[in-house]
Amino acid sequence: MEFRIPAHLLLAGAALSAALTPTSLWWALPTAVCAFLAGCRPGRTRSTALALLAVVLAAVAVVAAVPAWMVWGGRFVVVLVGAGMLPWFGGRFHRQYRELVRAGWERAARLEREQRLVAEQARLRERTRIAQDMHDLLGHDLTLIALSAGALQLAPDLPEEYRTAARSIRAGAGGAVERLAEIIGVLRGGGPGDSAATAEPGDPAEPGDPADTADPAGPGDLDGLVRRAAAAGLDVRLRTLGRAPDELPPAVERAVFRVVQEALTNTVKHAPGAAATVSVRYGRSGVEVAVTNGPPARGPGGPGRPGAGAAGSGSGLVGLDARVRRAGGSFTAGPRGGGFRVRARLPYAPAAPASAPASAAGTAPHPAALTAAEQRLGRRGLGRTALAAVLVPMVTAVLLFVGLRAWDVLTARQSVLPAEDFGRLRVGQLREEIAPLLPGRQTTARPARPTPFPEGAACEHYVATADPFDDLSGDVYRLCFLDGRLASADLFTGRAAL
Structure with a gap:
């Protein structure tokens, strides 16, 4: 140290x-x-x-x-x-x-570290976006394939070789769903040793993120989505109340479509054989979408059906919550009457997205500006x-x-010896005789150059005037006494005194 x-x-x-x-x-x-x-x-x-x-x-x-x-x-x-x-x-x-x-x-x-962190966060957001798209698109389609193959497998008049093929298709689709979930988990959680991979599955994307423009699906495609799910064997109905505005924000369209898509996928996975109802209500200031399914069916068409007991990570609902909040809405999901309900409310013109605190933080000065x-x-x-x-x-x-x-x-002023009094002094006078003429104290000024004086004598110094503007200013008198008598009286003028 x-x-x-x-x-x-x-x-x-x-x-x-x-x-x-x-x-x-x-x-x-x-x-x-x-x-x-x-x-x-x-x-x-x-x-x-x-x-x-x-x-x-x-x-x-x-x-x-x-x-x-x-x-x-x-x-x-x-x-x-x-x-x-x-x-x-x-x-x-x-x-x-x-x-x-x-x-x-x-x-x-510090700025370099922050720039690296920003780049790493952008990379993680991109990985999360890819994982979300894979979850929303491929996961839904693979689930419907497995559901269709399961329904085909249970057809009573299907030849055995086709039944075996349907069983293989259902098993392959189920395995593909599991491997897709593993890949999505790797994308969201980061690879081994990736300490910076801390993004949550539902982290909102930045404004202008490709995730917001990748799929133009909206409520207008809900009919086709419900028809495809019904054709795959899901008991689902669509109820629409009100009329959608002519200029519905794209973010709201995508959020409505993703909510219905994810809810139907979860119904197939976790409540096989259950009936589902999709309700979309357009109001004056916003749209409300709800997907409700009943309890899983029992018996031959129940738990033994394809998808029964499938385990989920819950990241799909988290992603939905983030997407709805990014569009300025609210999202709820939970059990209802033995089944499950997913509901989202989205305004047509949100005043501020739910991720406003993050965007507000973006108005803070840049680290370079602070530096x-x-x-x-x-x-x-x-x-x-x-x-x-x-x-x-x-x-x-x-x-x-x-x-x-x-x-x-x-x-x-206390060491002034008037010139007339100095003129009265004579060498050889006793100190007591001239004492009445001397001031009460001496001056600190001394001759600029050492001047010899009688050996053994004691010298005293006085000034001629205390007025700094007087012609005599700076003049110093030196009186040296030896054995009580005045031995010398000298005058040092101008630069000769200091």
């Missing part, structure tokens, strides 16, 4: 190094290193602002306690801004840039950090230098 120095320890190290810079400018180097590393650490800027404020307040307290140290104030400000704040902002900019680059790669990888927006926000954050890295140190330096200048002006 990589060891990382906490940000607060780095800030403390930077503050301590900055405090030692008046003794040696080499301390600016560890100050800059600690500040940069602290900026690279994640976290809020409040701790850094508090550390900066603590350093400034400590410097003010030290200068107030030792006024002579004011001479180091300018150097301290330069180090604080140049070796403290600027490296910290540089580290922060570096960290945000790295985070932006890392986030960009992560979002690119672009997040990248713009990240770039704006970098821009704000770069701007702050320039403005904040600049404003801080200006404020600190203005504060130093204001402090100089305030302290200078």
